[in-house]
Amino acid sequence: MRVSARKPYNHRRHARRPLGLLRTPVASLTALWRYYRAFYTSSKSALWILATVEYALSYYSYKLIRTHVTHFKMCVLLFLTVEQKKRIAVIAGDGIGREVIPEAVNVIKASGAAVELTDFDWGAERYLGDGVTVPPDGFAMLGRDFDAILVGAFGDPRVPSNIHAKEILLGMRFKMDLYANVRPVRLLDASLCPLKGIEPKDLDFVVIRENTEGVYVDAGGVFKQGTPDEIAVQEDINSRKGVERIIRYAFEYCERHKKQDGSPRKRVLMCDKSNAMSYAGGLWQRVFKEVGREYPQIAAEHMYVDALCTQMVRDPRQFDVIVTNNMFGDIITDLAAGLQGGLGMAASGNIHPGKTSMFEPVHGSAPPIAGKDVANPLGAILTAAMMLGHVGLAREAEKIEGAVIEAVRQKKITQDIGGSLGTREAGEWVARRVSQSGPS
Ligand code: ATP
Numbered sequence: 001m002r003v004s005a006r007k008p009y010n011h012r013r014h015a016r017r018p019l020g021l022l023r024t025p026v027a028s029l030t031a032l033w034r035y036y037r038a039f040y041t042s043s044k045s046a047l048w049i050l051a052t053v054e055y056a057l058s059y060y061s062y063k064l065i066r067t068h069v070t071h072f073k074m075c076v077l078l079f080l081t082v083e084q085k086k087r088i089a090v091i092a093g094d095g096i097g098r099e100v101i102p103e104a105v106n107v108i109k110a111s112g113a114a115v116e117l118t119d120f121d122w123g124a125e126r127y128l129g130d131g132v133t134v135p136p137d138g139f140a141m142l143g144r145d146f147d148a149i150l151v152g153a154f155g156d157p158r159v160p161s162n163i164h165a166k167e168i169l170l171g172m173r174f175k176m177d178l179y180a181n182v183r184p185v186r187l188l189d190a191s192l193c194p195l196k197g198i199e200p201k202d203l204d205f206v207v208i209r210e211n212t213e214g215v216y217v218d219a220g221g222v223f224k225q226g227t228p229d230e231i232a233v234q235e236d237i238n239s240r241k242g243v244e245r246i247i248r249y250a251f252e253y254c255e256r257h258k259k260q261d262g263s264p265r266k267r268v269l270m271c272d273k274s275n276a277m278s279y280a281g282g283l284w285q286r287v288f289k290e291v292g293r294e295y296p297q298i299a300a301e302h303m304y305v306d307a308l309c310t311q312m313v314r315d316p317r318q319f320d321v322i323v324t325n326n327m328f329g330d331i332i333t334d335l336a337a338g339l340q341g342g343l344g345m346a347a348s349g350n351i352h353p354g355k356t357s358m359f360e361p362v363h364g365s366a367p368p369i370a371g372k373d374v375a376n377p378l379g380a381i382l383t384a385a386m387m388l389g390h391v392g393l394a395r396e397a398e399k400i401e402g403a404v405i406e407a408v409r410q411k412k413i414t415q416d417i418g419g420s421l422g423t424r425e426a427g428e429w430v431a432r433r434v435s436q437s438g439p440s
Pocket of ligand 1: 096100154155343344345362363364365366367368369374375376377379416
């Protein structure tokens, strides 16, 4: 605007250089094409940089207010009308992961979610074929090129060392620094809970498990191996930074998330074993008190892990948000999954706010039931819904959750939770229900 006010458009100059006139429509079309591509392939920040550069170019090359304004209008129109697809990496992995993830993917497609899905063959089969667990640059590529990752499970009896599972799954958690393992514990229907008198409204808590430290870092060693004097040491690593960020994440989660019935979350409970493990437990205790003071509106509670297990079975109504370390989180969420109907019903997200996060069902590859079309796909489907909610596709996520609840009510489910359908039939039923529930 300023340039054209100072220096009016020079028709004679353009007449001397007729190609200059052509440049405007050509450049506009090029710019449009770039905007379009950017919407489909880049993050919003990249898009803004591109838009600014294009804008500056049009400003200096044409010095024409009208072109300038038209460009801006087209830009705004495209921002409003073109849908940005979320890029999802899909790694089904091993065992029942290869059965339940295709069902979850079909349900995502049926929901009409604006996603671009890319499959990766990482897992035992690939490892046995070419010895590769994670291709070079694999984790950097996932972080750079994708908005989220949907994972099945890893573990195969043909790889007894489980090296590929460690390198892929723990690699993703550690190297991509996905420090918060969020595991919602929700009862979808009273029939699924082995406890008497527990209704869906009674079982709605979430476990926030530290995901990058603890005993899972594999620090330690053996001394005098194979002798009667053998000593094995397994270190439990707890850094101030790691403990503080997971505890803060739990308080933030509590503040920002509501329960299924719409009521606010109000309590964060820290679970440890500080009476026996005083060094690590002491750090967790101190940090929990310090961080808790920053959230006076949230009740900060504590329970030893053994007492918590008893309470979870006696009265799970009392829990809201639980934060704990890597190992206790692993164990108590298997127990909690039992209250939801079993491992086949539990979903989880491995999250680093602002970075590409990974979503996986809580269950493992379950070799004894793999390949038999009996695995419950609902945990993987709920995981897909959790992932869609995380990347901003909340309506699609709600549609999927609604269909899963309906599947449970109508007993369109697998044997492990009292139904008679196979993995594929159960997945197809949910996908059909989702597509019937109309556009999102
Ligand atoms: P990991 O250590 O990798 O988490 P895990 O040792 O906890 O694995 P899983 O592979 O999760 O064990 O499965 C244990 C058992 O739970 C299975 O053998 C199976 O009986 C049952 N199970 C797990 N997932 C499912 C599912 N989706 N559907 C039905 N049963 C399941």
